[in-house]
Structure formats: structure tokens, C-alpha cells
Amino acid sequence: MAIVLDNITYTYGVGTPFEKTALHGVSLTIENGEFLGIIGHTGSGKSTFVQHLNGLLHPTTGTVTVNGVDISASTEEAKKMRHKVGMVFQYPEHQLFEETIAEDIAFGPKNLGLSADEVDERVREAMKFVGLDYDTYAERSPFHLSGGQMRRVAIAGVVAMNPDFLVLDEPSAGLDPFGREEIFEEIIRLHKEKGITVILVSHNMEDISRMASRLVVLDKGRIVLDGEPMDIFNNHRDELQAVGVDVPPVSVTMEYLREQGLDVSNRVLSVDDAVQAILEGGSHVK
Amino acid sequence: MLNNITIGQYFPGNSFLHRMDPRAKIIATTIFVVAIFLANSPLAYGLVGAFTIFAMLLSRLPLRLMWSAIKPLWIIIVFTMGIHIFTTPGNSLFQWGVINITDQGLAMGLQMAARLIFLILFSSLLTYTTSPIRLTDGIEHLLNPFRCIGVPAHELAMMMTIALRFIPTLLDETDRIMKAQSARGADFVTGSIIQRAKNMVPLLVPLFISAFRRADELAIAMEARCYRGGVNRTRMKELQVTYVDYIGVGAVILITIVLIVLWWLDL
Numbered sequence: 078m079a080i081v082l083d084n085i086t087y088t089y090g091v092g093t094p095f096e097k098t099a100l101h102g103v104s105l106t107i108e109n110g111e112f113l114g115i116i117g118h119t120g121s122g123k124s125t126f127v128q129h130l131n132g133l134l135h136p137t138t139g140t141v142t143v144n145g146v147d148i149s150a151s152t153e154e155a156k157k158m159r160h161k162v163g164m165v166f167q168y169p170e171h172q173l174f175e176e177t178i179a180e181d182i183a184f185g186p187k188n189l190g191l192s193a194d195e196v197d198e199r200v201r202e203a204m205k206f207v208g209l210d211y212d213t214y215a216e217r218s219p220f221h222l223s224g225g226q227m228r229r230v231a232i233a234g235v236v237a238m239n240p241d242f243l244v245l246d247e248p249s250a251g252l253d254p255f256g257r258e259e260i261f262e263e264i265i266r267l268h269k270e271k272g273i274t275v276i277l278v279s280h281n282m283e284d285i286s287r288m289a290s291r292l293v294v295l296d297k298g299r300i301v302l303d304g305e306p307m308d309i310f311n312n313h314r315d316e317l318q319a320v321g322v323d324v325p326p327v328s329v330t331m332e333y334l335r336e337q338g339l340d341v342s343n344r345v346l347s348v349d350d351a352v353q354a355i356l357e358g359g360s361h362v363k
Numbered sequence: 364m365l366n367n368i369t370i371g372q373y374f375p376g377n378s379f380l381h382r383m384d385p386r387a388k389i390i391a392t393t394i395f396v397v398a399i400f401l402a403n404s405p406l407a408y409g410l411v412g413a414f415t416i417f418a419m420l421l422s423r424l425p426l427r428l429m430w431s432a433i434k435p436l437w438i439i440i441v442f443t444m445g446i447h448i449f450t451t452p453g454n455s456l457f458q459w460g461v462i463n464i465t466d467q468g469l470a471m472g473l474q475m476a477a478r479l480i481f482l483i484l485f486s487s488l489l490t491y492t493t494s495p496i497r498l499t500d501g502i503e504h505l506l507n508p509f510r511c512i513g514v515p516a517h518e519l520a521m522m523m524t525i526a527l528r529f530i531p532t533l534l535d536e537t538d539r540i541m542k543a544q545s546a547r548g549a550d551f552v553t554g555s556i557i558q559r560a561k562n563m564v565p566l567l568v569p570l571f572i573s574a575f576r577r578a579d580e581l582a583i584a585m586e587a588r589c590y591r592g593g594v595n596r597t598r599m600k601e602l603q604v605t606y607v608d609y610i611g612v613g614a615v616i617l618i619t620i621v622l623i624v625l626w627w628l629d630l
Contacts (some may be wrong), residue, residue, distance in 0.1 A: 188548025
């Protein structure tokens with residue numbers, strides 16, 4: 078169970094004056110159960126890259142296989158595998174269209190050809206998962222919700238398709254801190270409780286560093302760094318800055334404290350851990 | 364799937380045609396389009412064709428673009444040609460059942476097709492070489508004299524500018540929504556016509572909502588900057604007529620006079 082990208086290249090507008098290669102020979106294996114963060118500057122090819130994962134774009138050269146099946150094929154099997162990869166675009170609430178929330182979430186499962194009972198069950202389950210009470214919200218219009226709630230409905234619409242892999246493109250864009258927290262808690266729950274492999278695209282380092290177990294940095298259509306977030310932040314700062322990606326503020330603060338002589342660990346990724354480290358380290362100032 | 368639409372597309376450049384004033388280009392195009400319909404002899408068609416090709420070369424744009432201007436309209440061209448070929452009375456060249464092709468019909472059909480092709484080519488040169496902003500500026504200036512009879516020149520120009528401005532935005536939006544719904548298993552390409560129309564609902568509803576949201580945001584942004592139409596407004600870039608405009612319009616008028624003479628003499 079894995080997504081394997083083998084040496085993929087993608088060129089936009091082949092044969093026009095606007096021809097542009099967005100990906101240059103990218104190879105990557107996304108293992109089942111991973112929490113993969115993808116980061117990169119605007120125009121680094123992030124969006125193009127993730128659209129290959131469920132066959133919305135087919136590589137100009139190279140292959141993408143999901144669980145061993147080439148998803149650019151037009152077979153039923155390839156179609157099934159494409160549906161194993163759920164995709165949540167930026168501002169997913171802009172894609173809501175049904176009269177009620179339940180119907181909108183049911184759109185995906187219905188397209189999978191499930192029976193009415195199964196669809197209903199999937200909708201209830203997905204709503205429960207994103208924290209929307211079925212009895213309260215099912216019959217309401219999705220257009221009368223707050224931004225954060227609309228986004229949860231949209232994510233539920235993808236989760237209801239029971240994907241093995243879930244791709245999220247900037248899921249917290251445009252939300253207030255409270256809404257962001259809620260969305261991320263949900264994503265972490267999906268990853269831990271349902272065992273879904275998550276691929277999170279963001280340019281907010283802090284979010285990624287907190288959650289991802291593996292980090293891939295893209296620049297100009299190439300993978301420049303691939304590894305554990307902690308290792309990348311501590312040992313590859315110059316490379317990160319060179320491609321226009323910021324190190325999370327927590328890492329910068331801890332680095333500064335260390336330079337000033339406070340004995341704190343450099344293996345810190347969240348604010349809570351940082352507080353703990355400072356409290357511990359503060360007791361033996363150099 | 365949506366990036367082959369070229370209507371109203373502008374291709375930047377610095378050719379003779381790019382440097383012409385939009386007003387001069389609009390006037391020249393209008394005159395020439397009328398003049399095309401004066402042509403009724405091989406000589407006149409040759410002249411119109413030669414001038415169109417000359418203008419195309421003058422624009423320094425790839426010829427492939429010219430083909431993409433005609434491509435979406437080829438059904439109309441073939442249909443018009445067919446109607447003339449099959450319905451014009453005259454000396455029969457070929458008869459099979461009710462189908463009767465005459466020499467006049469064939470000539471008429473070819474003439475109509477040629478007229479349409481020249482018309483499309485020449486008018487697409489206008490939009491290819493003029494940025495939408497300059498084009499609407501030109502239209503506003505040309506409509507200004509009619510303000511006294513109640514033509515809202517500035518408002519029309521503003522509406523056109525906004526509409527043109529949002530074409531690429533809405534195309535991008537359409538592409539995004541299509542992809543998002545496809546990822547949820549939506550199917551926009553197969554099925555009967557009725558089924559396909561129904562399948563468009565998940566695309567059209569979000570698209571309309573987003574268009575209204577954008578319109579709303581734009582209105583607020585304009586009001587916030589005290590926009591109140593064209594009253595006493597000055598411009599950063601004033602339109603200016605230069606020698607290239609006299610040459611361009613002069614050439615078109617000359618061609619038109621020649622065409623009128625040919626038409627008069629029935630050559």
C-alpha cells in the first residue's frame with residue numbers, strides 16, 4: 078500500500094508559447110501510514126505535484142502507481158485506485174453545491190455507486206468525524222454556515238469516500254486561529270484513528286513541523302530535501318532559506334536562546350515542547 | 364481542457380499594429396469589414412485576401428493563432444457555404460435526387476466562405492494586438508459624442524473592462540471546481556445529453572456563487588476608493604493619435620475606395 082511516483086515530469090501548454098515545465102523528474106514513494114508534509118515557495122510545483130497523486134493530471138513522462146496500479150490507465154481498476162486518494166483543494170468550501178449538508182457530503186459516495194443505506198451511513202460517519210452533529214446539521218443549507226464549518230463539510234465530503242490517502246492543499250488558509258486549530262485536530266484524528274495516510278501541502282512551517290512525520294521540500298519543480306522535519310530544520314537551514322522557505326519561529330527562538338547561553342534542546346517542534354524545554358534548561362544556565 | 368479559448372485574447376508585442384491607437388484600429392476594422400462585402404469579383408477577393416494577409420504578417424504574430432481564431436467557427440462557415448451551394452438557382456452542375464448543385468451556387472458558397480474567413484481573421488487581429496484596457500478605452504472615446512443622446516459611454520466601457528478582466532479568473536475557477544468535483548467522482552464527459560446537463564449542476568452552482576461573491580467584493584472595493592463613474596476623471600495614459608494611425612486608416616480607406624471602384628465598374 079503506497080503511492081509511487083517514478084521520475085515524473087509535467088509540462089503545461091505543450092506546443093504553445095506558454096510552454097512551461099512545472100516538474101522535472103520527481104521520484105517519491107509515499108508509504109502507507111505516513112504523515113507527509115510538502116512545502117515550497119509559490120510556484121515551486123506543489124499544486125501540480127499533488128494533482129498527480131489522484132490522476133487529475135497525468136505526467137508528461139514517468140508513471141504514478143497507487144498500490145501497484147498505474148492510475149493513468151483507463152481501466153476500472155485504475156479508477157478505483159484514483160478514488161482511494163481523496164483530494165481537498167484550497168478553499169474547498171467553494172465547491173459546495175447541494176441544498177443540504179447531508180446531500181453534499183453524499184455526492185462522492187453516490188458516485189462510487191454505493192446503495193442508499195451505505196451512502197447514508199458514510200455521511201453520518203463522516204459528519205461525526207468532522208464534529209458536525211447529524212441531527213442538527215444534516216438538513217441545513219451548507220451556505221448558511223461559518224467559513225470554518227463550511228470547510229469541515231467540504232472535508233467530510235472527501236472523507237465520506239473512505240480514502241486510504243488524503244491530500245490536503247493549504248487546509249487552514251483564510252481561517253482564524255481557532256478554526257485552524259479545529260481543522261488540524263481533525264486531520265490528526267483522521268491520521269491516528271482511521272489510519273489514513275495524510276499528505277499535507279502548506280507554506281506554514283509551524284503547522285507542518287508539528288504534525289508531519291516526513292517533510293519534502295520542493296523548489297522549481299524538483300525535490301531538494303526529503304527527511305525528518307526535525308533533522309531538516311536543524312541541519313539544513315541554509316538550503317531552506319535558499320529556496321525561500323522559513324524555519325518555524327519556534328526553531329529560530331530556540332536557536333537564539335542557545336546562542337545566548339541557555340541550555341535548551343534543539344529537538345523541539347511545538348510551542349508547548351519549547352516551554353517545557355526552557356523551564357528545564359533554565360535551571361542550569363551556562 | 365479550457366486553455367484553447369482565444370476569444371478576446373491579447374498577445375503583447377511591438378509591431379506596427381500594436382502601436383496603432385485603439386480608436387484608429389476600431390475605425391479601420393469597421394471600414395474594412397464593410398468593404399469586404401463590396402467584393403464580388405475574383406480580383407476584388409484577391410485584393411481583400413492580399414490585404415488581410417499583409418495585415419496578418421504586419422502583426423508579427425504566429426500564424427497558428429490565426430488558425431485558432433477560425434477553428435471554433437468552422438461549423439458556421441461550412442454551414443453558410445452549404446446553404447448557398449445547395450439553394451442558389453442557376454445552371455446545374457450536378458444533380459442527385461433533391462440535391463442540385465449549380466455553378467452560381469458553388470461560386471456564391473465559396474464567396475460567402477471567403478468573406479467570413481477574411482472577416483474573422485481581420486477582426487481577430489484587432490483583439491490580438493490591442494490589450495482589453497486599451498480596447499475599451501477606445502470604445503469609450505468613440506462613444507463619447509453619443510453621450511448627449513443618452514448613451515452611457517463610460518458605464519458601458521467599464522462593464523466591458525470588468526467582463527473581460529474576469530474571463531480568465533472564471534476559467535481558472537471552472538477548472539478548479541471541475542477538478543475538485545472529479546476528485547469526488549463527478550463525470551462531465553460521458554452519458555446522454557440530459558445526463559450530462561444534470562452532471563453540470565455541481566460545477567455551475569459553485570461557479571455562480573463565486574461569480575456573485577467576486578462581483579460583491581469588487582463593488583465594495585470600488586466604493587471604498589470613491590469610484591463614481593467617469594465624471595471629471597483624468598487618465599494616466601492618454602490616447603494619442605500618431606503617424607502610424609494616419610498610415611493605417613489611410614491604407615484601409617485606400618483599399619476601400621479601390622473596392623468601391625471595382626464594384627462600380629463591376630469588374
